[in-house]
Amino acid sequence: MTRTVLDAPPNMAALFAKAALTARGRGGDLPDTHLARTGVTVDPANLAEYARVCRFPLADAVPATYPHMLTFPLQMALMSDRAFPLALPGLVHVRNRIDVVRPVAASETLDLEVWAERFAAHPSGATVDLCASVRAGGDEVWRGRSTYLARGAKAPDGAPESDVTVSVGDLERSVATWRIPDDAGRRYAAVSGDVNPIHLSGLTAKAFGFKRAIAHGMWVKARVLAALANRLPDAFTVDVGFRKPLFLPSTVTLATAQAEGGWDVAVRNQKSGTEHLVGTIRPLS
Amino acid sequence: MASNSKPATRKAAIVGGNRIPFARSNSTYAQASNQDMLTATIDGLVARFGLQGKQVGEVVAGAVLKHARDFNLTRESVLGSKLDPATPAYDVQQACGTGLEAAILVANKIALGQIESGIAGGVDTTSDAPLAVGDDLRRILISLNSAKTLQDRLKAIAKIRPGMIAPEIPRNAEPRTGLAMGEHAQLTAHEWEIGREEQDELTVRSHQFMAAAYDQGFFDDLVTPFLGLTRDQNLRPDSSAEKLAKLKPVFGRALPEGAEATMTAGNSTPLTDGASAVLLASDEWAEEQGLPVLAHLVDAQTAAVDYVHGGEGLLMAPVYAVPKMLARNGLTLQDFDFYEIHEAFASTVLATMKAWEDPAYCKEKLGLDAPLGSIDRSKLNVHGSSLAAGHPFAATGGRIVASLAKTLHAAGPGKRGLISICAAGGQGVVAILES
Numbered sequence: 001m002t003r004t005v006l007d008a009p010p011n012m013a014a015l016f017a018k019a020a021l022t023a024r025g026r027g028g029d030l031p032d033t034h035l036a037r038t039g040v041t042v043d044p045a046n047l048a049e050y051a052r053v054c055r056f057p058l059a060d061a062v063p064a065t066y067p068h069m070l071t072f073p074l075q076m077a078l079m080s081d082r083a084f085p086l087a088l089p090g091l092v093h094v095r096n097r098i099d100v101v102r103p104v105a106a107s108e109t110l111d112l113e114v115w116a117e118r119f120a121a122h123p124s125g126a127t128v129d130l131c132a133s134v135r136a137g138g139d140e141v142w143r144g145r146s147t148y149l150a151r152g153a154k155a156p157d158g159a160p161e162s163d164v165t166v167s168v169g170d171l172e173r174s175v176a177t178w179r180i181p182d183d184a185g186r187r188y189a190a191v192s193g194d195v196n197p198i199h200l201s202g203l204t205a206k207a208f209g210f211k212r213a214i215a216h217g218m219w220v221k222a223r224v225l226a227a228l229a230n231r232l233p234d235a236f237t238v239d240v241g242f243r244k245p246l247f248l249p250s251t252v253t254l255a256t257a258q259a260e261g262g263w264d265v266a267v268r269n270q271k272s273g274t275e276h277l278v279g280t281i282r283p284l285s
Numbered sequence: 286m287a288s289n290s291k292p293a294t295r296k297a298a299i300v301g302g303n304r305i306p307f308a309r310s311n312s313t314y315a316q317a318s319n320q321d322m323l324t325a326t327i328d329g330l331v332a333r334f335g336l337q338g339k340q341v342g343e344v345v346a347g348a349v350l351k352h353a354r355d356f357n358l359t360r361e362s363v364l365g366s367k368l369d370p371a372t373p374a375y376d377v378q379q380a381c382g383t384g385l386e387a388a389i390l391v392a393n394k395i396a397l398g399q400i401e402s403g404i405a406g407g408v409d410t411t412s413d414a415p416l417a418v419g420d421d422l423r424r425i426l427i428s429l430n431s432a433k434t435l436q437d438r439l440k441a442i443a444k445i446r447p448g449m450i451a452p453e454i455p456r457n458a459e460p461r462t463g464l465a466m467g468e469h470a471q472l473t474a475h476e477w478e479i480g481r482e483e484q485d486e487l488t489v490r491s492h493q494f495m496a497a498a499y500d501q502g503f504f505d506d507l508v509t510p511f512l513g514l515t516r517d518q519n520l521r522p523d524s525s526a527e528k529l530a531k532l533k534p535v536f537g538r539a540l541p542e543g544a545e546a547t548m549t550a551g552n553s554t555p556l557t558d559g560a561s562a563v564l565l566a567s568d569e570w571a572e573e574q575g576l577p578v579l580a581h582l583v584d585a586q587t588a589a590v591d592y593v594h595g596g597e598g599l600l601m602a603p604v605y606a607v608p609k610m611l612a613r614n615g616l617t618l619q620d621f622d623f624y625e626i627h628e629a630f631a632s633t634v635l636a637t638m639k640a641w642e643d644p645a646y647c648k649e650k651l652g653l654d655a656p657l658g659s660i661d662r663s664k665l666n667v668h669g670s671s672l673a674a675g676h677p678f679a680a681t682g683g684r685i686v687a688s689l690a691k692t693l694h695a696a697g698p699g700k701r702g703l704i705s706i707c708a709a710g711g712q713g714v715v716a717i718l719e720s
Contacts, residue, residue, distance in 0.1 A: 044316070044512070044513075045316070048316035048317075052316075057320065057321045057324050057325070057365055058316060058317045058318070058321040058512070059321065059324075059325055059328075060325070060510070060511060060512065106512070106513070107513055229365065230324075230328075230364075230365050230366055230367050
């Protein structure tokens with residue numbers, strides 16, 4: 001395993017460009033590389049902007065999804081590197097799991113580490129997990145696992161089967177209706193740095209085969225957690241599957257139900273009932 | 286038959302309080318909304334008294350500067366807090382009296398047996414302040430919204446003039462006089478001959494007392510850090526009369542020719558952001574929950590003065606409220622162990638005390654046979670007040686109630702404290718606490 005410590009967060013727009021230019025001719029197994037940053041502090045202005053865009057209250061503890069803001073650029077650096085076997089354009093975020101080991105205060109100094117694992121076979125291609133660990137004072141306080149699907153890609157021989165299914169119970173009761181405006185992708189891109197063109201405009205999304213711009217999955221997940229912010233235990237796991245793309249603009253509903261000391265959740269299109277996100281939130285034991 | 290005796294009620298207990306440190310305007314809390322601050326403050330109170338998932342009878346709070354979207358500010362904050370979501374809430378607003386009025390409302394329902402417990406609070410931000418469009422533009426936009434045809438819409442749009450686009454920024458000024466509150470206070474200071482030195486002295490005292498209280502840990506169970514702030518940002522432990530003497534007066538444009546302006550940015554409270562909350566309960570509820578009773582809210586009174594045409598000072602209403610409350614309780618002004626007179630301006634505190642000492646004023650204006658007399662200055666604002674802490678309008682009442690209740694409790698049973706808070710619109714809210 002090689003571990004590289006970066007001094008500063010990588011430039012995301014440059015990484016997208018690099019990944020697009022070097023998309024062809026990729027293959028092989030996952031690189032055994034860990035990317036890390038140490039002594040990372042939270043920028044209060046970015047945190048406030050993130051909270052506003054995702055509808056979290058501004059508080060001393062960062063939202064459960066916020067450490068992903070810090071680790072995502074490292075994921076991008078890992079995936080855009082030529083040694084990464086899958087082409088970044090066209091990768092679809094299909095599942096995301098976050099473990100909040102304990103609330104993370106905005107004032108804490110954090111150490112981040114990111115790596116890739118579980119190159120797995122999927123009926124329509126291959127999946128890979130981008131994992132992240134966040135430590136404070138030496139203790140792991142937060143874990144993230146983002147599963148990406150590469151359609152048409154082939155996992156190495158002997159690879160395990162992908163596990164992208166998140167199962168929830170009956171979720172018949174919608175508790176909230178959200179009108180998602182057509183600039184939702186641009187607003188989240190501005191605060192997160194995730195400037196993937198599929199989120200920015202209809203035109204740039206079409207270039208990648210989507211009929212309209214689509215919302216960031218992590219933004220939808222963040223909004224779900226914001227809606228439940230005060231109803232969650234201090235330590236929990238939130239595991240969501242991103243189903244059909246949420247096209248912008250849309251009107252969607254949030255359904256919630258208490259389950260096993262936590263919650264089952266779903267975000268669906270208000271008219272068609274198309275599922276965009278289903279997820280479980282459980283206390284972390 | 287008319288009677289002075291009050292109906293059989295019980296006295297509401299003050300269990301404790303919580304606030305976030307107060308921040309100077311456009312500083313640490315610049316990105317925080319009223320709802321963010323009130324929610325954090327309620328959650329701090331919840332954590333302190335083990336109220337997670339529990340219901341209290343009612344949560345009552347308010348803000349003076351409020352966005353139109355915050356019509357249900359307190360209920361929304363409750364829904365975002367760790368309290369049981371089935372906890373009812375409502376908003377109140379009585380300018381700078383909001384926080385104390387909220388506590389009185391909660392205490393009265395407890396006194397009548399309508400609720401067993403409640404939270405009173407207040408929050409204000411001058412950083413995340415509501416901006417409104419001018420009234421002309423607002424009317425055009427309303428007609429645009431209701432226009433049915435394209436022609437009507439174009440007609441409405443054509444009425445918009447560039448000069449209408451500038452937003453209206455809320456001002457700390459009286460709508461009927463056009464004068465800032467500080468200008469009004471400077472007029473009163475002049476009328477009562479309140480000198481610059483005594484104002485600066487009171488200011489230094491406030492800073493020093495509050496700094497000492499922080500150092501002694503007095504605020505450890507009254508304040509929860511927020512967004513990196515652990516103490517009130519306005520607090521200057523090294524404040525001195527010499528430093529304050531160097532400041533230039535900032536009010537006085539309404540003073541008569543030749544009169545000395547005495548009020549500075551030092552001896553006036555700055556614009557501040559913050560929130561506070563107080564937990565009140567019946568004695569029985571507090572006991573069931575295993576919670577302490579610091580003090581009881583014994584009585585309260587409001588008053589208002591005609592500061593527009595009546596020749597009275599804008600912030601003099603508490604001077605009228607206190608004697609009414611004293612008479613009802615058979616007390617004199619000297620029957621108190623602690624006094625909390627809100628320091629909107631140093632001159633306001635001094636004018637209030639001077640008025641109570643003035644035989645002619647007490648007879649003519651307050652209708653009293655004898656003046657209320659002096660108060661022992663060593664019992665006044667003993668842990669500092671708004672000049673040091675700052676004054677996020679609606680949050681000040683909760684700050685004072687919790688601090689005074691703790692002070693009385695520490696002094697032992699049977700101690701009595703007086704709270705006096707002046708408010709915009711020529712109003713005053715006063716109350717008696719007793720341990």
